[in-house]
Amino acid sequence: MAIPTRTLNDGSTLPAIGFGTYPLKDDEAVSGIVSAIEAGYRLLDTAVNYGNEQEVGEAVRVSGLPREELLVASKIPGRHHGYDDAIASVHGSLERLGLDYIDLHLVHWPNPSVDKYAEAWRALVDLREQGLVRTIGVSNFAAAHLDRIIGETGVTPAVNQIELHPYFPQVDMRAVNAERGIQTESWSPLGKRQAPFAEPAVADAAAAHGVTPGQVILRWQVQLGSVPIPKSATPERQRANLDVFGFELSDDEVAAITALGRSDGRLFGGDPDTHEEM
Ligand SMILES: NC(=O)C1=CN([C@@H]2O[C@H](COP(=O)(O)OP(=O)(O)OC[C@H]3O[C@@H](n4cnc5c(N)ncnc54)[C@H](OP(=O)(O)O)[C@@H]3O)[C@@H](O)[C@H]2O)C=CC1
Numbered sequence: 001m002a003i004p005t006r007t008l009n010d011g012s013t014l015p016a017i018g019f020g021t022y023p024l025k026d027d028e029a030v031s032g033i034v035s036a037i038e039a040g041y042r043l044l045d046t047a048v049n050y051g052n053e054q055e056v057g058e059a060v061r062v063s064g065l066p067r068e069e070l071l072v073a074s075k076i077p078g079r080h081h082g083y084d085d086a087i088a089s090v091h092g093s094l095e096r097l098g099l100d101y102i103d104l105h106l107v108h109w110p111n112p113s114v115d116k117y118a119e120a121w122r123a124l125v126d127l128r129e130q131g132l133v134r135t136i137g138v139s140n141f142a143a144a145h146l147d148r149i150i151g152e153t154g155v156t157p158a159v160n161q162i163e164l165h166p167y168f169p170q171v172d173m174r175a176v177n178a179e180r181g182i183q184t185e186s187w188s189p190l191g192k193r194q195a196p197f198a199e200p201a202v203a204d205a206a207a208a209h210g211v212t213p214g215q216v217i218l219r220w221q222v223q224l225g226s227v228p229i230p231k232s233a234t235p236e237r238q239r240a241n242l243d244v245f246g247f248e249l250s251d252d253e254v255a256a257i258t259a260l261g262r263s264d265g266r267l268f269g270g271d272p273d274t275h276e277e278m
């Protein structure tokens with residue numbers, strides 16, 4: 001089944017589901033990403049800090065698909081936030097990927113104590129002008145971080161990739177993004193090691209629709225309007241995770257899953273206002 005698309009504020013599109021590549025490395029990464037592409041994924045999410053950009057580029061070539069049919073996303077790490085460092089960071093990503101442009105590039109974390117994320121953003125704005133990156137966005141940005149970079153550059157990120165899963169449904173940040181015309185992407189969309197597959201809200205919906213709990217959670221993500229990027233090294237799960245466009249959750253089912261949210265629901269305490277990741 002064809003994957004629907006989301007139109008971004010710069011006129012480009014993203015598939016409604018992408019593929020997360022962390023922590024895939026080495027041969028497992030190449031074979032895992034090639035099998036994901038064969039399953040139908042067209043958006044591949046990597047980062048400098050995942051140490052697997054080379055493998056992502058290799059998988060793109062091994063897949064044999066025309067370059068323009070795939071979207072590669074990467075991220076600038078905190079240690080590269082100075083303007084010149086950010087420019088060099090993206091050139092490094094291009095080199096490791098072996099690509100002549102990157103489809104989507106994000107500032108990975110704001111690292112507010114370093115206070116240079118606005119410089120990294122200005123670098124992305126300039127790299128987009130040069131055509132080296134097609135679409136620019138951020139990750140783990142709170143409202144104040146977004147408003148600062150928008151205010152300083154007049155350029156609104158196309159995407160904000162944030163932690164979002166049933167135990168952390170990000171009601172407020174989804175609204176913050178939507179109010180600014182920013183597409184939300186969900187990292188750890190299944191809840192990673194805390195996947196709430198056995199929660200009645202999830203298990204009951206799975207039974208009602210004849211699908212798996214993982215498919216219910218990813219369908220919930222789609223109906224929230226976010227773009228989830230589940231990771232799986234297993235071809236069977238890769239295919240199942242993509243197969244969420246043949247059923248629809250009711251409003252009550254969506255609300256029941258959202259109600260699983262908890263104030264301490266973050267996976268590792270990654271609060272963008274305080275978490276530092278270099
Ligand atoms: N911007 C940021 O700060 C962050 C971005 N990310 C991005 O988000 C992506 C996804 O997040 P991630 O943390 O990997 O978490 P996910 O929620 O995607 O969960 C991945 C885990 O779930 C397992 N899994 C996948 N599908 C199923 C299924 N259908 N049934 C049961 N288990 C399943 C996988 O195991 P198996 O492989 O064995 O199937 C893996 O252990 C990352 O790969 C990365 O690209 C992640 C964290 C932070």
Ligand SMILES: O=C(O)C(=O)[C@@H](O)[C@H](O)C(=O)CO
Pocket residue numbers: 022047268270277
């Ligand atoms: O995977 C990422 O993109 C991250 O930003 C990390 O924070 C990652 O989730 C991790 O390793 C947390 O311990």
